[in-house]
Amino acid sequence: MTFPVIDHDYLLNFLAGLLNTPSPTGFAHQAVDFTENALRAFPALRLSRTRKGALVATRSGQRSDVPRALTAHVDTLGGMVKEIKSSGRLLLTKIGSFAWNTVEGEGCTVFAAKGEPVRGSFLLTKASTHVYGKEVGELVRNDENMEVRLDAQTVNKEDSEALGIRVGDYVAFDPRVEITNNFVRSRHLDDKASVACLLAAVKALSDAGMQPAQTTTLLISNYEEVGHGAAAGIPAEATELVAVDMAAVGDGQTSDEYHTTLCVKDSGGPYHHSLSQRLRQIADQYGIPYMVDIYPYYGSDGEAYWRAGGDIAVALIGPGVDASHNYERTHLEALVATTQWVVAYLIS
Numbered sequence: 001m002t003f004p005v006i007d008h009d010y011l012l013n014f015l016a017g018l019l020n021t022p023s024p025t026g027f028a029h030q031a032v033d034f035t036e037n038a039l040r041a042f043p044a045l046r047l048s049r050t051r052k053g054a055l056v057a058t059r060s061g062q063r064s065d066v067p068r069a070l071t072a073h074v075d076t077l078g079g080m081v082k083e084i085k086s087s088g089r090l091l092l093t094k095i096g097s098f099a100w101n102t103v104e105g106e107g108c109t110v111f112a113a114k115g116e117p118v119r120g121s122f123l124l125t126k127a128s129t130h131v132y133g134k135e136v137g138e139l140v141r142n143d144e145n146m147e148v149r150l151d152a153q154t155v156n157k158e159d160s161e162a163l164g165i166r167v168g169d170y171v172a173f174d175p176r177v178e179i180t181n182n183f184v185r186s187r188h189l190d191d192k193a194s195v196a197c198l199l200a201a202v203k204a205l206s207d208a209g210m211q212p213a214q215t216t217t218l219l220i221s222n223y224e225e226v227g228h229g230a231a232a233g234i235p236a237e238a239t240e241l242v243a244v245d246m247a248a249v250g251d252g253q254t255s256d257e258y259h260t261t262l263c264v265k266d267s268g269g270p271y272h273h274s275l276s277q278r279l280r281q282i283a284d285q286y287g288i289p290y291m292v293d294i295y296p297y298y299g300s301d302g303e304a305y306w307r308a309g310g311d312i313a314v315a316l317i318g319p320g321v322d323a324s325h326n327y328e329r330t331h332l333e334a335l336v337a338t339t340q341w342v343v344a345y346l347i348s
């Protein structure tokens with residue numbers, strides 16, 4: 001048997017499109033739609049939505065005695081309008097866990113509840129060096145000291161409200177997608193990179209005219225960044241779950257931007273040993289290079305599923321992403337290796 005070919009252009013094109021689709025947790029419907037539209041190209045998939053808005057795609061396998069599930073998430077970090085200031089600028093509350101300095105100076109879109117989306121940027125309240133001097137470097141980057149400056153003539157609260165902006169509006173930070181020398185640099189590679197790997201795996205199998213060994217469900221989850229994405233949506237008949245999410249790169253980590261990684265333990269504790277061992281054996285069998293790592297400050301949808309009472313084996317794999325929950329970057333090699341691993345798992 002020849003191993004299914006991974007279409008690199010498809011993978012990168014889908015990924016760039018998904019990255020450019022704003023989807024902060026709670027407002028991820030456009031990214032779910034984008035993914036669903038791409039999956040419609042594969043008529044062998046049965047597509048549905050959970051009531052919470054996640055996408056479910058099922059492909060019948062050669063057998064269905066031990067059905068499987070994989071999950072990756074399209075929701076991302078973001079912000080929400082906490083307060084419209086008397087200056088017309090906006091205070092935000094974070095969606096997901098990250099540090100404000102990682103989005104300081106970034107362009108953003110405010111999805112106004114009662115109007116058109118409004119562009120702006122996210123800045124320190126004392127942003128100008130010429131006015132505030134060394135305070136610009138020293139001010140703590142907290143909720144009170146950061147604000148959205150709208151690209152609209154607003155000088156008071158009423159002006160901003162007249163644009164349709166209200167407390168509770170979602171704010172998406174610009175991803176700034178750039179692909180150079182097979183590096184993909186963008187915000188929110190967590191976890192859109194893995195969603196792209198799942199789609200590229202589906203396409204590889206489809207192009208090769210192959211069927212998964214077991215009936216398999218893909219859950220494209222939409223609430224991972226706040227901890228309950230895959231708490232619902234994994235079919236009751238599934239016997240094991242592989243979560244596909246980014247690997248954490250940094251000092252002391254084995255993960256890097258050129259490899260796919262098996263995570264054996266994170267903040268939520270160890271993953272399922274025998275499923276992890278089987279994934280290693282599958283990667284070894286197909287000559288897929290991978291790292292094994294532990295992520296210090298990390299949780300996944302696999303654990304969300306377990307905590308919700310899921311009673312099946314759960315493992316975690318994914319592409320190495322540098323500067324996660326910051327201005328992230330990965331490399332095509334990590335994406336392809338992750339896709340190959342998913343394909344190898346599907347056909348094993």
Ligand SMILES: [Zn+2]
Pocket residue numbers: 073190191224245246
């Ligand atoms: Zn993630």
